[in-house]
Amino acid sequence: MQLDDLRIFAATVDARNFTAAARKLSLSKQFVSRRVMALEAELGVRLLVRNTRKLAITDLGREFYERARRILTEVEDAAQAMSSQHTEPRGLLRISAPMSFGMTHLSPLVTQFLKRNDAVRFEVVLSDRSVDVIGEGFDMAIRIGMLADSTLIAQKIADLRVVACCSPGYRRRRGEPASPLDLEAHDCLLYGHERPVLWEFVIGNARKSIEVDGRLHVNNGELVRDAAVAGLGIALLPEFIVAEALRTGTLMTVLETFERPPFGLYAVYPQHRQRSSTIRAFTSFLREALAEKGGV
Structure with a gap:
């Protein structure tokens, strides 16, 4: 099993179709489809259900996707730790945030952070539902108010008046x-x-x-x-x-x-991501930027 096949499969699940996944990966649709089929053949299970409109993921496919996401995250963390520039933010950061806060405050701050850190890429999903951070493959989520008990690590960013x-x-x-x-x-x-x-x-x-x-x-x-x-x-x-x-x-x-x-504004992330220099840097940046504005 090749690591690139895990990346292709994860991107296909995220995009929900081969065309969008191929565009994101700068590959051909045919190549992406062939690699996913080869992965299914190697595993001996059906991961995706294909129809003319979109892809659906099977139960086994969902379980494999979650494991693949964790593997890819660990590989990226390991590469980051071994890099001579491991103290610098780098790599993809996939974030979920509430719609109102995302439009009003997070949007300009993401732009500022990207300008300062050329090696960082963002994928931001704005939603008012409480996402499953681990199950849906997020590196980090922004949450407001009382936090339910969970295995996630929570770092307070600011207080909301x-x-x-x-x-x-x-x-x-x-x-x-x-x-x-x-x-x-x-x-x-x-x-x-x-x-x-x-x-x-x-x-x-x-x-x-x-x-x-x-x-x-x-x-x-x-x-x-x-x-x-x-x-x-x-x-x-x-x-x-x-x-x-x-x-x-x-x-x-x-x-x-x-x-x-006040309501607390928190950054929450899985325990296996707590060593990520990119998450630490972005969380600190948010805390400092919102403090400079005099709060939220």
Whole structure:
């Protein structure tokens, strides 16, 4: 089994078709298809199901893909460690990040990092779902808020300022809560898919988690913001998502006298990637760049 065949197979799974994989690898479609078929013949199993529209991966193919990704990562790490320039960032970094943060903050920072590091390549996937970092072949993910217990390593990058807000129309119609305890009588716009939804405030020098409910429950901050602007309820969101709406007056803050603990912004990555100089360099770069901006 050749290492190049593992790379070709992994690229084909990522691209979901031979043409896109061939383009990414600068190879012919026929060559990519032949090498995947040869790999299947060598293993004696069907890895991919081919049809006229796209490729589907079999269960055995998915298991082999995950193992192949780990092997390729280890090989790249080993080559990086042995290189005389191993302290310099180099190689491919495949990252997942939330859509709102990715568009607003991550995009310009990736550009800056690439300009400073010619040997680095990025593949960035923006998604508001919590990806399976290891199973889907990511080197690193950016996550906001509470982290579930896992085997992933988490490094805090920054704190995100959090704002409770609603539209002027909602306040006129429903009134403004005098205390976080009053939120149970209000329509709340829920960000994320955890149940129950708990909003945290500082009440009387102690952190209190308030259970809230409402008719809208989504995993995208812009949708929550737009629903708040439309007067559908009260939102609790990172400030960068609602800053423009607050500036123009389409949203207004509520419960200002009650401190809201910030959301943590984390870089998470598999344990076998903790020695990667590229991940360490990019994580440090994000931390320093966001600190220079005065936070998020």
